[in-house]
Amino acid sequence: MVIDSGYVASEIEAAQPLVETPVIRQLLREPYPYLHSVLAMSIRCLDAICVASGTMGADWFEKTHIAHSIKTGTDAADLVAVLVFCLFPKKSKLLAFPKIRRAKAQFRYLITPVVAGCVAHFCLSTILMPDSAVSLKMAAAWMVAVCVALSVERAIVTFFLHQPGVVSKLRRRVAIVGTGAVATDLVNRLSLDAGQAYSLFGNFADNTRHDSGRKLDGTLDDLIHRSRRESLHAIILAFPEAGDAEAKVRNVALALKPVLSDIYVTPNLVSGFDRVLPCEFLGENAVFVIQRRPLSDIQLVEKAIVDFSLAFCVSIFLLPFLIGVALAIKLDSKGPVFFRQPRTGKNGREFMVYKFRSMHTDMSDLMAARQTSRDDPRVTRIGKWLRRLSIDEVPQLLNVLRGEMSLVGPRPHAPHTRAGGLLLDDALAEYVLRYHVKPGITGWAQINGARGELVTIDDLKKRVAYDLDYIRRWSLVFDFRIMILTIVREVFSRHAF
Numbered sequence: 001m002v003i004d005s006g007y008v009a010s011e012i013e014a015a016q017p018l019v020e021t022p023v024i025r026q027l028l029r030e031p032y033p034y035l036h037s038v039l040a041m042s043i044r045c046l047d048a049i050c051v052a053s054g055t056m057g058a059d060w061f062e063k064t065h066i067a068h069s070i071k072t073g074t075d076a077a078d079l080v081a082v083l084v085f086c087l088f089p090k091k092s093k094l095l096a097f098p099k100i101r102r103a104k105a106q107f108r109y110l111i112t113p114v115v116a117g118c119v120a121h122f123c124l125s126t127i128l129m130p131d132s133a134v135s136l137k138m139a140a141a142w143m144v145a146v147c148v149a150l151s152v153e154r155a156i157v158t159f160f161l162h163q164p165g166v167v168s169k170l171r172r173r174v175a176i177v178g179t180g181a182v183a184t185d186l187v188n189r190l191s192l193d194a195g196q197a198y199s200l201f202g203n204f205a206d207n208t209r210h211d212s213g214r215k216l217d218g219t220l221d222d223l224i225h226r227s228r229r230e231s232l233h234a235i236i237l238a239f240p241e242a243g244d245a246e247a248k249v250r251n252v253a254l255a256l257k258p259v260l261s262d263i264y265v266t267p268n269l270v271s272g273f274d275r276v277l278p279c280e281f282l283g284e285n286a287v288f289v290i291q292r293r294p295l296s297d298i299q300l301v302e303k304a305i306v307d308f309s310l311a312f313c314v315s316i317f318l319l320p321f322l323i324g325v326a327l328a329i330k331l332d333s334k335g336p337v338f339f340r341q342p343r344t345g346k347n348g349r350e351f352m353v354y355k356f357r358s359m360h361t362d363m364s365d366l367m368a369a370r371q372t373s374r375d376d377p378r379v380t381r382i383g384k385w386l387r388r389l390s391i392d393e394v395p396q397l398l399n400v401l402r403g404e405m406s407l408v409g410p411r412p413h414a415p416h417t418r419a420g421g422l423l424l425d426d427a428l429a430e431y432v433l434r435y436h437v438k439p440g441i442t443g444w445a446q447i448n449g450a451r452g453e454l455v456t457i458d459d460l461k462k463r464v465a466y467d468l469d470y471i472r473r474w475s476l477v478f479d480f481r482i483m484i485l486t487i488v489r490e491v492f493s494r495h496a497f
Contacts, residue, residue, distance in 0.1 A: 032197045032282060033096035036170055038297045040095040046153055047110070051085050051117075054149035058142040066137045074138065076128065081121035081142055088113035097170050098196050101161045106154050114150070118143040167196050173232055175201040175223055175261075177252060178239030179216070182266050186238050189282070198282075201232055206239040206252055220255050227259045228348050236287055237265040245269045253290055258432040260347040263291035294436050294471045302476060307407050311400040318394065325356060325391060332382040335361030338395055343412035346438045351404040353412060354395040358383025396441045408479040409440025410467035411451070419454040428460050434467050437474075442486040444470035 055078045062074050094100070094109040121142050125135035160166050176186050183203065190200040202217030218226070223235075237252055239245075249269050256263060264287035270277065277288040295303070326337045339357040342350050359378040379387065386392040399405040405412070419427045445451065445466035454460050470478070 032194050033093075033099040034172060034197055035092060035096045036297070038301055039097055039100070039170060040092065041298060041301075043095055043100070043157065046157065047150065048082075048086050050149040050153040051082055051146050054146035055082050055142060057149075058138075058145035061141050061145065062138045066134060066141065074125075077121045077125045077135075077138065078142065080124050081117040081139075081146075084120040085113045085117040085146070088116045098161070098167075101158050103158075106158075110150055110154075114143060114146060117146070171196060172198045172234060173201040173230075174198055174234045174236060175227075175232060176203045177220070177223070177235060177237050177256075178206045180238070180240035182240070182268060183238040186236060186266075186282075186285070189285070194282075201230070202226070206237070206248065220252065224256070224259055224348075227261065232259065232261045234262045234264060235259065236282075237263070237269065237290075239269070241268045246271070249290070254429075256291075257429070258348055258435055260293060260436050261291075262289065262293055264288060265290055295474060299474070303406060303474075303479070304403070306476060306479070307400050310407060311397045315397050315401070322394065325386070325394075328382050329357055329380075329386075333360055333380045341414055343414055343439065344435070345404055345412055346435060348432070348435045350415065351399070353405070354398050356383075356386050356392040356395055358386045358392045393441055400441065404438070406438040406440045407442070408470075408482045409438050409443055410434040410470070411443050411446060411463075412439035417454065419460040420457040422457075424454075424460060427457055428464055430464055430468065431460070433471070434464065437471055442482060443467065444482055447482060447485045447489050 059074060059078050062078075090109055090113060094105045099105045118139050122135055122139035125138050126132050129135055161170075174190055176183050176190070187200060187203050190198055202223070204223045205216050205219050207219070217223075226232075235256060237249055239248065239252075246269065249265055253263060264280070265277075267286055267288065270288055277290060279286050279288055281287070329337050335357055337357060339355045339359070340352045341355070343353045345351050358380060359376075360380055383392070396405055400407055413424055417424055424431050443466070445463045448466055450459075450463040450466050454463070470482075
């Protein structure tokens with residue numbers, strides 16, 4: 001949410017004034033910058049590419065105009081200069097948005113590593129070549145070429161970071177839950193004083209009734225439903241302090257479990273041991289962290305790149321086989337090759353999942369009111385083998401390419417799926433936590449045997465336990481491990497039908 005974090009000192013007992021005076025606000029052009037991890041990583045990569053490109057140009061200039069007869073040492077000096085620039089410690093806070101758009105911040109971020117690279121270039125050249133004057137010229141050429149490349153790159157980056165569409169994507173959207181003075185101050189701060197870094201998603205009541213004294217954007221249910229349609233990055237609980245404040249925080253946080261968002265609480269609502277909660281700052285105002293999204297922005301990008309790349313390659317490789325399966329389905333029974341069914345995905349949003357049709361068309365169950373059982377008469381002859389070998393799931397690669405699913409994640413269920421006679425959301429409170437990540441074609445639960453028909457609540461508990469364990473332990477290495485184990489175990493599983 002913001003760039004400052006840590007633990008709160010005991011002196012933060014009373015809430016600070018949340019809205020600065022107009023005079024102070026005018027002096028601060030961007031009062032609340034924050035470090036957008038994906039933007040910062042992208043800029044670091046672009047810097048490295050530009051430094052390498054500038055070094056190649058400098059190397060050509062050095063060999064053709066400065067060191068005509070001296071070849072030894074130029075390449076080594078150039079390489080060391082690039083490594084020094086890339087590895088030199090830099091002030092990450094200068095990449096915070098929207099501060100990164102300022103020329104002064106960009107100059108302060110780049111000048112030290114560029115100078116360090118130039119000095120390293122000169123020192124190594126002097127060691128490897130006898131003429132110090134030539135070494136100085138080569139270092140100067142390197143520095144000029146690199147500065148030109150970086151200036152062009154940062155000019156283009158700054159242009160894009162001023163575009164309204166880009167700004168709207170980078171802006172953090174924050175919802176305020178609660179009424180009273182603290183909530184009002186936060187609403188005013190986000191509405192009037194947060195610049196282009198933050199925007200107000202809305203102010204919502206902390207109970208089922210609207211506050212008659214002021215206009216709100218709805219209740220908790222309205223917040224949950226709206227968050228499934230619009231992006232939401234953070235929720236701040238800021239209702240008036242009362243004797244049951246901590247219990248109220250727990251109840252509201254429990255109600256907001258389905259929402260994929262960081263959740264914070266204002267200092268007036270916590271006390272005692274709760275003070276060890278991690279703390280961040282919105283301007284001068286401290287907020288405590290009580291829930292974080294399971295995957296960071298960087299991790300989401302990493303997972304998305306791996307998902308798309310592997311799904312695309314596997315789809316091309318399996319194309320002849322998939323065509324053969326499609327022909328077998330058409331010859332075996334009447335109806336379409338593919339079966340499309342609504343499923344609940346990330347953040348509770350519904351999407352249509354693709355599968356090879358394994359049932360007779362007139363017996364298929366679109367909403368999964370009845371789960372498939374062993375020796376189900378609705379399953380076709382080809383469908384029996386497709387399901388046993390999990391080949392019917394392969395078309396979900398299309399869902400991965402569309403960004404609706406991941407290769408690895410909790411398996412998605414149809415909206416009307418039941419366990420123990422109850423809808424899954426009602427049967428187990430922790431079930432909604434699965435919505436915090438994209439559903440997957442395979443998952444940790446499946447390779448551990450927790451698949452097939454959900455008959456009892458215990459079946460559901462076992463599957464959800466594996467899914468939540470996967471979310472907590474996520475890494476790219478873990479995903480690859482699950483994919484390999486899927487090929488080894490899942491395809492030959494006796495639980496598939």
